Amino acid sequence: YSPAARSVTHSTVLSRADDLLPEYDYIIVGGGTAGLTVADRLTEDGKHSVLVLERGVFQNSSSVTTVSGGFWGLIDPTITFNISSVPQTGLNNRSVAVIGGLVLGGSSGVNGMQVLRGQREDYDRWGAYFGKKSEWSWEGLLPYFQKAWNFHPPSPELVSQFDIKYDADYWGSSSNVHASFPTFSWPVLKMEMAAFGDIPGVEFPSDSGSGETGAYWHPASVDPATVLRSFARPGHWDDIEAERTNYHTLTGQRVLKVGFEGKRATEVVFVPGDATDQSQARSVKAKKEIIMAAGSIHTPQILQASGVGPKQLLQKAGVPLVVDSPGVGSNFQDQPFTIAPSFNLTNFPFHPDFYDMLLNQTFIAEAQAQFAANRTGPMSIASGNCGSWLSLQVITPESWEDIAKRYEAQDPAAHLPCGTDKKVIAGYKAQQKALAKSMRSKDSAAYNFFLRGGYEEGSVVYLHPTSRGTVHINPADPFFSPPEVDYRALSNPTDLEVLLEFTPFTRKYFLETRMNTLDPVELSPGADVTAPEDIEAWLRSVMVPSSFHPIGTAAMLPQNLGGVVDEDLLVYGVKGLSVVDASVMPDLPGSYTQQTVYAVAEKAADLIKSRA
Numbered sequence: 001y002s003p004a005a006r007s008v009t010h011s012t013v014l015s016r017a018d019d020l021l022p023e024y025d026y027i028i029v030g031g032g033t034a035g036l037t038v039a040d041r042l043t044e045d046g047k048h049s050v051l052v053l054e055r056g057v058f059q060n061s062s063s064v065t066t067v068s069g070g071f072w073g074l075i076d077p078t079i080t081f082n083i084s085s086v087p088q089t090g091l092n093n094r095s096v097a098v099i100g101g102l103v104l105g106g107s108s109g110v111n112g113m114q115v116l117r118g119q120r121e122d123y124d125r126w127g128a129y130f131g132k133k134s135e136w137s138w139e140g141l142l143p144y145f146q147k148a149w150n151f152h153p154p155s156p157e158l159v160s161q162f163d164i165k166y167d168a169d170y171w172g173s174s175s176n177v178h179a180s181f182p183t184f185s186w187p188v189l190k191m192e193m194a195a196f197g198d199i200p201g202v203e204f205p206s207d208s209g210s211g212e213t214g215a216y217w218h219p220a221s222v223d224p225a226t227v228l229r230s231f232a233r234p235g236h237w238d239d240i241e242a243e244r245t246n247y248h249t250l251t252g253q254r255v256l257k258v259g260f261e262g263k264r265a266t267e268v269v270f271v272p273g274d275a276t277d278q279s280q281a282r283s284v285k286a287k288k289e290i291i292m293a294a295g296s297i298h299t300p301q302i303l304q305a306s307g308v309g310p311k312q313l314l315q316k317a318g319v320p321l322v323v324d325s326p327g328v329g330s331n332f333q334d335q336p337f338t339i340a341p342s343f344n345l346t347n348f349p350f351h352p353d354f355y356d357m358l359l360n361q362t363f364i365a366e367a368q369a370q371f372a373a374n375r376t377g378p379m380s381i382a383s384g385n386c387g388s389w390l391s392l393q394v395i396t397p398e399s400w401e402d403i404a405k406r407y408e409a410q411d412p413a414a415h416l417p418c419g420t421d422k423k424v425i426a427g428y429k430a431q432q433k434a435l436a437k438s439m440r441s442k443d444s445a446a447y448n449f450f451l452r453g454g455y456e457e458g459s460v461v462y463l464h465p466t467s468r469g470t471v472h473i474n475p476a477d478p479f480f481s482p483p484e485v486d487y488r489a490l491s492n493p494t495d496l497e498v499l500l501e502f503t504p505f506t507r508k509y510f511l512e513t514r515m516n517t518l519d520p521v522e523l524s525p526g527a528d529v530t531a532p533e534d535i536e537a538w539l540r541s542v543m544v545p546s547s548f549h550p551i552g553t554a555a556m557l558p559q560n561l562g563g564v565v566d567e568d569l570l571v572y573g574v575k576g577l578s579v580v581d582a583s584v585m586p587d588l589p590g591s592y593t594q595q596t597v598y599a600v601a602e603k604a605a606d607l608i609k610s611r612a
């Protein structure tokens with residue numbers, strides 16, 4: 001390979017689309033978390049040529065790299081997309097912001113850096129959709145979780161100060177993507193964590209990666225050598241060991257569609273990122289495979305715009321049909337947030353705390369000086385490192401069985417969008433059975449309280465919602481208009497039933513454990529809001545249907561269950577096209593999503609190499 005290219009780092013970065021080779025073995029659409037992981041693995045033996053086409057650009061500003069606080073990327077509009085969702089009828093017709101990374105490295109470059117794995121049952125459930133022999137299981141994925149991360153244990157001082165449990169056997173040490181702990185943490189967290197143990201049924205597992213429920217400390221995606229964000233770009237793109245002339249990257253390019261010869265995917269059509277029409281469209285060919293990694297919001301858009309999607313939607317948009325794949329853009333899931341009361345701890349003897357880092361100028365100046373001197377202290381904390389991941393049995397010992405029973409008895413079509421395809425309904429029926437089982441399992445988490453370490457707390461995430469949304473191309477403009485994103489929040493009544501249990505449980509945590517000695521006063525919705533209908537009204541007014549963990553829009557499920565990809569991650573009905581990003585997860589793990597995305601991508605790379 002000898003294109004006119006400049007090697008800024010180790011992947012060969014093409015400065016212009018004119019420098020592209022006419023043909024690559026593999027083309028990866030989206031240089032995000034999954035895309036760069038797969039690109040790195042496919043190019044490491046030097047046998048295959050790979051092109052990554054990414055809509056964002058290389059960006060190494062402080063909003064990408066800064067660890068402290070965790071969310072500088074989220075608020076930087078130059079490296080994120082921000083789409084308004086369809087107004088949510090379940091949320092008083094509010095539209096909510098759909099945000100993800102639009103930068104080389106994708107959402108791993110803007111996320112909150114919390115590294116969590118979910119429960120064993122989550123991955124066994126995925127495999128069970130295909131049958132007992134599936135290699136998608138906890139045991140099947142564990143080697144990929146280990147391969148995906150380079151684990152650095154917490155310091156002995158942190159371990160003894162906070163009673164942190166960890167077991168390095170659940171982790172690996174060879175990846176360039178790092179999982180590490182801060183060098184400092186907020187003193188109140190010791191008590192906040194211990195207080196979970198005052199609640200019957202809450203365990204303290206041996207490691208955050210052991211696949212169990214309970215209260216635990218977990219690492220963040222931070223490189224401990226530099227105390228900068230560790231993510232897919234440094235991990236799988238610029239820190240690779242030698243320049244790879246077979247690994248090409250072209251940034252600032254918006255992929256519009258995949259082109260087919262018959263049923264074989266052969267080319268990718270793209271335009272410069274700022275183009276508003278197709279006049280500058282060009283294409284590049286793939287010999288072996290086109291690999292979709294544009295994330296759960298844009299992978300379904302590109303597939304639909306390419307003719308792979310629900311027939312009626314494509315007809316409406318005037319997109320020629322390549323294969324009727326009703327699951328593309330259905331089965332959309334994310335984890336609701338802001339769904340439990342928040343409390344102010346009015347008798348608070350712990351100093352410093354999380355709020356000092358926000359409000360106390362003297363403390364902030366000291367923390368900055370300490371970080372500048374040796375990269376330690378409060379500024380080494382990202383968005384948090386501990387909390388609880390608890391089963392419905394723990395949350396509501398009285399009602400979990402009734403909730404599961406009522407959910408299981410639902411007509412699977414009843415709460416899906418009108419006109420949902422029969423196969424997609426069958427897929428939901430299978431999920432309904434599996435999720436009802438999870439509701440009854442003490443080894444599956446429904447509720448997550450993530451702790452920040454301040455005098456005010458109340459950040460709760462619902463891990464396994466039952467409502468299903470959609471991501472569809474805008475029929476008026478499939479290519480340039482953002483996709484229509486509809487969470488269909490609270491469309492399944494089981495979600496409200498579960499969420500109504502989160503309020504009394506969270507109150508119990510503050511008022512009936514050792515937390516009570518800190519004189520907690522409820523801030524929102526307020527102690528006088530106790531009737532279910534009032535809590536429901538509050539939920540509908542404040543709930544956000546997303547924790548930025550979208551999945552499921554190109555689900556790995558059997559084809560008769562509305563699946564888009566098979567167990568090898570190949571798109572049904574066509575040849576030479578696969579999906580490797582978060583959209584293949586058939587349902588959510590009981591955790592945040594980045595750790596799983598990396599593990600799935602590592603496995604995807606092996607699957608792709610095995611068919612090379």
Ligand SMILES: Cc1cc2nc3c(=O)[nH]c(=O)nc-3n(C[C@H](O)[C@H](O)[C@H](O)COP(=O)(O)OP(=O)(O)OC[C@H]3O[C@@H](n4cnc5c(N)ncnc54)[C@H](O)[C@@H]3O)c2cc1C
Pocket residue numbers: 029030031032033034035053054055056074099100101102103104105106107108110111112113114115116253254255256293294295296298302383547548549550581582583592593594595597
């Ligand atoms: C603000 C935020 C906070 C989060 N916090 C956490 C957390 O703390 N812990 C956790 O575990 N998870 C977190 N997540 C979720 C996690 O980061 C994602 O699940 C994961 O990174 C998704 O990886 P992906 O490969 O599926 O997609 P992405 O990493 O988003 O990659 C998709 C890539 O495709 C590119 N692209 C899109 N459209 C096109 C197109 N048309 N042409 C070319 N390229 C295109 C995008 O620019 C992007 O680079 C967070 C996510 C966000 C957005």
